[in-house]
Structure formats: structure tokens, C-alpha cells
Amino acid sequence: MKDFKKSTVYQIYPKSFYDTNGDGIGDLNGVIEKLDYLKTLGIDYIWLTPFYPSPQVDNGYDISDYYNIDPSFGTLEDFKKLVKEAKARNIYIMLDMVLNHTSTEHNWFKRALNEETKYKDFYIFKESINNEPPTNWQSKFGGNAWEYVEAFNEYYLHLFDRTQADLNWDNKEVRKEIYNIVNYWLEKGVKGLRFDVINLISKPENFEDDLDGDGRGFYTDGSKIHEYIRELNENTYGKYKNIMTVGEMSSTTVENCIQYSNPKEKELSMVFNFHHLKVDYYKGNKWTVMDFDFKQLKELFKVWQEDIQDGNGWNALFWCNHDQPRVVSRFGEDKEYLKESAKMLATTIHMMRGTPYIFQGEEFGMTNPYFDTIEKYRDVESINYYNILMEQGKAEAEILEILKEKSRDNSRTPVQWNDKENAGFTKGTPWIPISKEYKRINAEKALYNKDSIFYHYQKLIQLRKDYEVISNGNIKFILEEHENVLSYVRNLDNITLIVLNNFFNKEVKLELLDEYLNNKSKNKILISNYKDSSVLDKNLTLRPFESIVYYIET
Ligand code: TEU
Ligand code: CA
Numbered sequence: 001m002k003d004f005k006k007s008t009v010y011q012i013y014p015k016s017f018y019d020t021n022g023d024g025i026g027d028l029n030g031v032i033e034k035l036d037y038l039k040t041l042g043i044d045y046i047w048l049t050p051f052y053p054s055p056q057v058d059n060g061y062d063i064s065d066y067y068n069i070d071p072s073f074g075t076l077e078d079f080k081k082l083v084k085e086a087k088a089r090n091i092y093i094m095l096d097m098v099l100n101h102t103s104t105e106h107n108w109f110k111r112a113l114n115e116e117t118k119y120k121d122f123y124i125f126k127e128s129i130n131n132e133p134p135t136n137w138q139s140k141f142g143g144n145a146w147e148y149v150e151a152f153n154e155y156y157l158h159l160f161d162r163t164q165a166d167l168n169w170d171n172k173e174v175r176k177e178i179y180n181i182v183n184y185w186l187e188k189g190v191k192g193l194r195f196d197v198i199n200l201i202s203k204p205e206n207f208e209d210d211l212d213g214d215g216r217g218f219y220t221d222g223s224k225i226h227e228y229i230r231e232l233n234e235n236t237y238g239k240y241k242n243i244m245t246v247g248e249m250s251s252t253t254v255e256n257c258i259q260y261s262n263p264k265e266k267e268l269s270m271v272f273n274f275h276h277l278k279v280d281y282y283k284g285n286k287w288t289v290m291d292f293d294f295k296q297l298k299e300l301f302k303v304w305q306e307d308i309q310d311g312n313g314w315n316a317l318f319w320c321n322h323d324q325p326r327v328v329s330r331f332g333e334d335k336e337y338l339k340e341s342a343k344m345l346a347t348t349i350h351m352m353r354g355t356p357y358i359f360q361g362e363e364f365g366m367t368n369p370y371f372d373t374i375e376k377y378r379d380v381e382s383i384n385y386y387n388i389l390m391e392q393g394k395a396e397a398e399i400l401e402i403l404k405e406k407s408r409d410n411s412r413t414p415v416q417w418n419d420k421e422n423a424g425f426t427k428g429t430p431w432i433p434i435s436k437e438y439k440r441i442n443a444e445k446a447l448y449n450k451d452s453i454f455y456h457y458q459k460l461i462q463l464r465k466d467y468e469v470i471s472n473g474n475i476k477f478i479l480e481e482h483e484n485v486l487s488y489v490r491n492l493d494n495i496t497l498i499v500l501n502n503f504f505n506k507e508v509k510l511e512l513l514d515e516y517l518n519n520k521s522k523n524k525i526l527i528s529n530y531k532d533s534s535v536l537d538k539n540l541t542l543r544p545f546e547s548i549v550y551y552i553e554t
Pocket of ligand 1: 061062098140160196197248250322323
């Protein structure tokens with residue numbers, strides 16, 4: 001039995017993890033080969049992004065068969081072996097469930113196009129209005145969210161790529177099929193489930209134009225969302241003991257997330273929200289370059305930590321995933337202070353209330369690759385927006401600068417295992433270029449150096465298991481007005497932690513309130529990212545990106 005409050009999840013994007021057969025694509029056997037490495041790190045769960053058969057337009061988030069493994073990743077036998085080998089190392093497997101949409105190559109969709117009414121009702125087909133799409137909603141990957149089907153003179157809804165058709169969750173038959181899929185994988189020994197864009201499944205009864213947005217207000221956290229998740233729980237993972245679940249909640253609210261994750265609601269164990277990862281979107285637009293807004297970042301963490309706590313919900317804690325640029329390039333400094341800033345960012349979220357997630361390569365400081373030509377990109381969203389911005393008349397050089405900061409491919413370059421050819425990822429030609437940084441930044445090098453980012457993560461993972469105050473303590477943000485330091489206090493009974501993080505490349509001063517300094521009979525530094533961090537004092541100076549966690553027992 002694992003306690004998700006004491007656990008850490010490691011996300012694997014199999015395509016870029018480790019290739020064992022030289023085709024340039026990472027595979028399930030590659031995951032098996034690296035299990036000992038993951039055991040050394042100390043993680044509890046591996047979340048695998050989709051490995052099911054797929055045309056790979058959206059790298060597997062376009063599923064054509066929910067019951068198999070895409071041949072580029074391996075076989076069902078390989079998967080069974082992975083579950084077994086992982087378990088032998090006390091690691092559980094979490095799968096990615098993409099249930100908002102299927103690939104248009106899925107048999108259901110093909111039968112829908114074949115005019116089988118039963119399957120047409122699996123999707124969302126609507127008549128056109130005056131030869132225009134049913135609504136003005138925008139696809140998350142650019143362009144209108146409706147695709148025309150001439151044979152029916154109708155459109156189908158796709159919130160993502162046109163090859164990802166949205167399922168009609170209002171159809172009970174669809175929900176039954178979904179329960180079968182989830183149960184099939186649970187029976188194979190899966191212990192965790194990540195539900196892709198799950199808060200988008202409940203669509204409105206009437207489809208109307210969005211007069212001041214891209215349509216998300218009409219289908220985000222929709223009217224039946226809690227009912228559908230509760231029902232999913234009841235019919236699948238709720239029947240098992242100890243299945244950990246996380247919902248990916250696009251553009252959601254605190255109130256909804258409390259309901260999704262408060263145990264008494266019987267919905268999910270925890271939620272991903274993304275508000276803290278939009279603090280570098282100029283006026284909400286991702287396709288811009290701007291320094292991150294630190295003040296806003298602090299405010300968002302405070303709200304999402306304290307308010308979710310007040311409602312007894314639970315957060316997934318993360319900076320990185322396969323859709324986000326590398327955090328050290330984004331909110332840290334990936335040259336001179338790579339080590340210090342990567343460790344500081346790790347401490348910032350690993351000491352919070354929630355369950356931490358690490359994205360492959362984050363644990364030894366992988367950076368954005370800074371691709372210099374469009375040919376190096378593979379991601380459908382990046383390529384679409386490249387074309388859209390070109391059409392808008394932006395200069396190519398400027399678009400490439402935007403992609404260098406914002407493209408999802410920033411996180412999708414192969415894991416840098418060592419300083420040999422292709423960073424040790426493959427003996428063939430990698431499906432996407434390898435970052436030029438692999439000689440400076442790689443796993444082998446990190447493992448040799450006890451002071452590396454890797455061992456900092458290892459320690460953070462262990463601290464969460466050893467200190468109840470981290471997994472179960474109360475959280476309260478302090479130094480709210482400080483312009484450079486993000487700080488909070490954790491408390492449980494007579495134990496207090498003070499967590500201080502300097503997010504800037506300069507020395508800064510701070511002053512702690514007396515209440516944190518009185519009655520400290522015993523205190524020590526639990527973890528920090530400089531060898532000689534100061535002892536606890538009222539007035540403190542933090543060096544560039546310095547991060548210190550004080551442990552106080554009264
Ligand atoms: O992501 C949902 C999602 O909202 C992001 O793709 C988001 O649109 C993007 O980062 C904005 O820039 C999930 C998966 O994580 C993603 O990989 C899939 O492409 C998407 O769903 C569709 O399944
Ligand atoms: Ca392979």
C-alpha cells in the first residue's frame with residue numbers, strides 16, 4: 001500500500017525516454033532498462049504518457065485502439081513485464097487515459113463516418129449554420145474547433161487537432177465503453193490513472209457562439225462534470241483499493257478542484273491545474289515572449305495551496321510535463337546558476353502540500369534545446385502556430401524566438417543519459433533532435449557527483465516520506481510582499497518548517513517575524529542548495545537562487 005501524500009510520481013514520455021532497438025523511438029523495454037535508475041531516485045509511481053496504437057498526430061493523445069500497445073513502443077507482453085519489474089522495485093504504474101476524444105482513425109469514428117447511427121452518436125456532430133461551423137469556438141491547437149463532413153453536410157467537434165474527435169459523454173453507451181477500457185487496464189495491475197483534459201468532457205446542451213472568448217467557458221467544468229467523474233469512480237477505480245487518480249484540469253477554478261479532490265466527494269485523488277504556468281503569457285496569450293510575473297506566481301501559489309487546503313482538496317505539484325517548457329530555462333537560470341536554480345525550484349514545490357511530479361530529465365536539470373529552425377520541431381501545436389503566426393505577418397525570426405521559449409517540444413527532446421553519441425538515447429537516428437547541451441547536462445554525470453541536482457531530488461523525495469509535516473502539515477504563505485523570495489511555513493503539532501526561496505540572480509535580504517523565532521528549542525537546516533547556508537536568524541541574506549528549509553521543534 002502506498003500513501004499518495006507521501007509519494008512522488010515520475011512522468012515518462014516513452015518516445016523520448018530510452019530506445020532499445022535502434023529505431024530512434026523510445027520504448028517500453030527502455031523503461032524497463034532504466035528502472036534501477038528510477039529506484040535510485042526513489043520515486044513511487046511512473047506515469048506513462050499514452051503508448052496505445054495511434055497515428056501519432058499528437059504523439060499518442062490521438063488513440064485509435066484503447067486495448068493495445070503501439071508497435072513502435074512494444075507489445076502487451078512488454079507492458080506486463082514492465083508492471084512486474086516495476087513492482088519488484090516497489091514502483092507502481094500510472095496510465096494516461098485520454099477519454100475526451102479519440103483519433104479519427106478509431107474504429108468508432110470510422111463507423112460513424114460509415115453512417116452507423118450508433119457510432120455517430122458517440123461523437124458530437126452538428127449541422128452547419130448558414131454554411132458556417134455550428135459555433136465560433138477555437139481549437140486549442142489553432143483554427144476553428146469544427147471539421148466539416150461533406151457526406152452529412154455536418155461538422156464534428158474537435159477541441160484539439162481535427163484528427164482528435166470529441167466523444168459524446170452524454171451518451172450512456174460511450175460511458176460504458178469507457179468503464180470497460182479503464183477496468184481492462186486496472187485488471188492488468190495498473191495502480192494509478194491520469195485523466196487527460198477530463199474537465200472538458202461535459203459539453204453544453206446548446207451550442208452557442210462565444211462572444212468574448214475561444215469557447216472554453218461553455219465546456220470547461222461543464223454542468224455534468226462532477227456526476228460523470230463520480231460515476232466513473234463508482235464503476236472503475238472506486239471498486240479497487242488504493243488506486244491513485246489525477247485529473248488534468250484545464251482552465252479550472254479552486255472551487256471545482258476542491259470538489260474533484262475532496263475525498264468525501266468520491267471523485268479523484270488530486271488535480272493538476274495550470275494557472276501558475278501562465279505567468280509568462282502576455283495578456284493570456286501563450287505565443288508571446290515575456291519575463292515571468294513573479295508577484296502573480298506567488299499569489300497563485302498562495303491561493304491554490306491555502307484555499308485547496310481549506311476545502312480539504314489535494315493538489316498535484318509540478319513545474320514540468322510534456323506540454324511545458326523546461327522549468328530551469330523558464331523560471332530559473334540555465335547557464336551559470338543551473339544547479340542552484342534547479343534545486344531551488346525543486347524545493348519550492350516539493351515542500352508544498354500535495355503530491356510532487358517530476359518530468360523525465362528534470363531531476364538532473366535538462367534545459368530547453370533552443371532549436372533554431374522550424375524543421376527541428378515535431379509538435380502539431382508548434383507547427384500549427386508557426387503557420388498561423390506566419391499568416392499573421394510576423395517575421396520568421398520572431399516566431400522562432402517564441403517557439404524557443406514556448407514550444408511543447410522543449411520538454412520532448414530525448415533524455416540525455418550520457419555524453420556519448422546521441423546522448424546515449426539511441427543507436428539510431430532520434431525522432432527529434434537531441435539538445436546540444438548533453439555533454440554538460442546528462443544523467444551519468446549527475447550520478448557521479450553527490451552535489452548534483454539528482455541527489456537534491458532524491459533527498460526531497462525521501463524527506464516527504466520521513467517528515468509527516470511535509471506530507472500532512474498545514475501550509476501558510478509568509479513574506480507576501482517580498483519582491484524576490486517565495487516563502488511559506490509548514491506546521492504540524494510542535495514541528496515547523498520555514499521554506500525560503502530566492503527566485504532571482506542576486507543577493508536579497510529578508511526579515512522573519514518573531515513568532516517564528518521564539519520557542520525554537522531545537523532547529524536545523526533540513527535541506528538547502530548552498531553548502532554553507534546561514535543558521536536560522538531574524539535577519540537573513542539569501543545568495544542568488546538560494547533556497548533554505550529550516551526545521552524547528554518547540
Ligand atoms: O493537454 C491539454 C492541454 O490543454 C494542453 O495541450 C494545452 O492545450 C497546451 O499545452 C496549450 O499550449 C493534454 C495533453 O497533455 C496534451 O499533450 C494533449 O495534446 C492534449 O491534452 C490533447 O489530448
Ligand atoms: Ca525503439
